[in-house]
Amino acid sequence: MELVFDKVTYTYPHRKQSAVNNISFTCPGGSICALIGPNGGGKSTVLQLACGILKPDTGKLLCSEKPAYLPQQERIAYSFSVLEYVLFGRAPSLKLFETPAPSDEARAVQCLNELGIEHLSYKRITELSGGELQLVRIARVLVQDSSILLLDEPTDMLDPAHIATLITMLKREKQQGSIVLMATHDLFIVQDYADYIIGIKSGIQFLCNAKAQCFTASNLEMLFDVSMMPREIFIPTIP
Amino acid sequence: MNSTVKTNRVKLFLITCIAGVVIIALTLWGRYPKPGLLTLNDILHDELALRMFILIRVPRMVAALLLGAVLGLSGCVFQYVFANPLVDSGFLGVSQGAGLGSIIAMLAGFPFTLQIGCAFAGALLSLALSILLAKYIRFGGLILRLVLAGIAVSSVLSALISLIKFTADPLRQLPEITYWLMGGLSGVRLPMLVLPSIIAGISCLVLISLRWQIGLLALDDRAVRSLIKNPFVLRIVLLAFAVAGTAAVTAYAGIVAWAGLIVPHIARIVFGAETRSTVPASIVLGSMFMAVCDTLARSLFPIELPLGIVTALAGAASFTVLLVFIPIKVERG
Numbered sequence: 153m154e155l156v157f158d159k160v161t162y163t164y165p166h167r168k169q170s171a172v173n174n175i176s177f178t179c180p181g182g183s184i185c186a187l188i189g190p191n192g193g194g195k196s197t198v199l200q201l202a203c204g205i206l207k208p209d210t211g212k213l214l215c216s217e218k219p220a221y222l223p224q225q226e227r228i229a230y231s232f233s234v235l236e237y238v239l240f241g242r243a244p245s246l247k248l249f250e251t252p253a254p255s256d257e258a259r260a261v262q263c264l265n266e267l268g269i270e271h272l273s274y275k276r277i278t279e280l281s282g283g284e285l286q287l288v289r290i291a292r293v294l295v296q297d298s299s300i301l302l303l304d305e306p307t308d309m310l311d312p313a314h315i316a317t318l319i320t321m322l323k324r325e326k327q328q329g330s331i332v333l334m335a336t337h338d339l340f341i342v343q344d345y346a347d348y349i350i351g352i353k354s355g356i357q358f359l360c361n362a363k364a365q366c367f368t369a370s371n372l373e374m375l376f377d378v379s380m381m382p383r384e385i386f387i388p389t390i391p
Numbered sequence: 392m393n394s395t396v397k398t399n400r401v402k403l404f405l406i407t408c409i410a411g412v413v414i415i416a417l418t419l420w421g422r423y424p425k426p427g428l429l430t431l432n433d434i435l436h437d438e439l440a441l442r443m444f445i446l447i448r449v450p451r452m453v454a455a456l457l458l459g460a461v462l463g464l465s466g467c468v469f470q471y472v473f474a475n476p477l478v479d480s481g482f483l484g485v486s487q488g489a490g491l492g493s494i495i496a497m498l499a500g501f502p503f504t505l506q507i508g509c510a511f512a513g514a515l516l517s518l519a520l521s522i523l524l525a526k527y528i529r530f531g532g533l534i535l536r537l538v539l540a541g542i543a544v545s546s547v548l549s550a551l552i553s554l555i556k557f558t559a560d561p562l563r564q565l566p567e568i569t570y571w572l573m574g575g576l577s578g579v580r581l582p583m584l585v586l587p588s589i590i591a592g593i594s595c596l597v598l599i600s601l602r603w604q605i606g607l608l609a610l611d612d613r614a615v616r617s618l619i620k621n622p623f624v625l626r627i628v629l630l631a632f633a634v635a636g637t638a639a640v641t642a643y644a645g646i647v648a649w650a651g652l653i654v655p656h657i658a659r660i661v662f663g664a665e666t667r668s669t670v671p672a673s674i675v676l677g678s679m680f681m682a683v684c685d686t687l688a689r690s691l692f693p694i695e696l697p698l699g700i701v702t703a704l705a706g707a708a709s710f711t712v713l714l715v716f717i718p719i720k721v722e723r724g
Contacts, residue, residue, distance in 0.1 A: 204617075205616045221614075223617070226613070227611045229474035230609050231663075232606065232664045236393075248601075248604070251667060
């Protein structure tokens, strides 16, 4: 199980500047990799390249399995039920004319249960709060049963209790040998749970190493262009 | 199977049963021998009534059901494929393309089979033009680019139809084109329905088989692309079958507006957004909507109203009622 970026460069159509430039890193199986950097730095582009939504202009990308991807934001046109919305995550394992079987529905309910939101199954997605919708979207990623999870700001809009549930789930995925590559601005999650850090700024890779080597105030200051200071904050307890 | 799907199946079965009864009643309804329902006595003892029932009303009802089913279904497919509840098969110039093809065939004096072929060619050509143009538009995502291309192509085709009307013989050709463009089923006979029924049947079968995937395409484009290998090809296949069905019915019925827009909305209100239910429901509700509109068109006044006028009035009225009285959340974020 591996996700490898080898000197990957990508430029969006009709743009002059590359969104990501010569990026190289490896995410080994059974690891949580954090993609950090300022807004507009290229984190989401890296995830979309890893997912196969975008094709690299140059360089090589090796992904041992079809990943499950959580986009940063999603436009919702129709108010599907939560269960149906999560079931769409089963699409990669279904054939062209196939509709989800009861076993697919059971797996979707199980994923909702793991995130503590089974009670929302028959609600309409347009009736959910921002945090609830985020959890439902994460359930749609989980239901794909992929060993490579690409998460774009997964903690966005989640309260501390739901962040704790999410991190517990991510730790379990890691223990099972999966790769979690997530773009995030929650530095406490990076500090406590990431194994590897990839720092990107203006499409250029600044950091790439095991957390112990590169998660320092000076590196973060260089990456975010702001002075950093360590201080104690309240964070949810993860079992 | 989840409870929403089960409940929706029961609802769909009940609505189909009600539709069956309504359709039988509407076929018997008319202005001969007197305004009202045709009785068994009339059919058994009045030979003219019997012939009218078998040769005119039944084919016409079949034509209306087929027309409504196809327009409702293709409207539903268009609304999900474009993730936009305000589009129908008139979108991307498909109806106008089919209309232009049919008009050219009519004026050239082609037989009806060839007229269907021309309608199909016109519809496919307009779809291809819209997709091609969307590829070169340097603004927005795929959906927005298709919307913009569709507006441009529809406008060009409407202008071409106007140009044909402008140059047509005002005594012979112009009234024929004008009346045909308003839509209507008065000239329909059973043999005319064979080929459209086959095309529409195949189109409906394929689209029903892909009903779950149709809903999937309405998700955010990045999510769709992460879930299925080639969503562009799937979109084109779905649109091609929807267009084929639309072209086949447009060839005999003319341009009938609003059904494709309003029917999927009603289906979503009754069944929810899940396409496993909404797609078949659009077929049943579309058939019923068209059967009611055509019965009104032929029996409301001593002279027949063009069907397109009745569907536009009924559709616009239903649309206004939906927007004013029923709170539908269609967008978030």
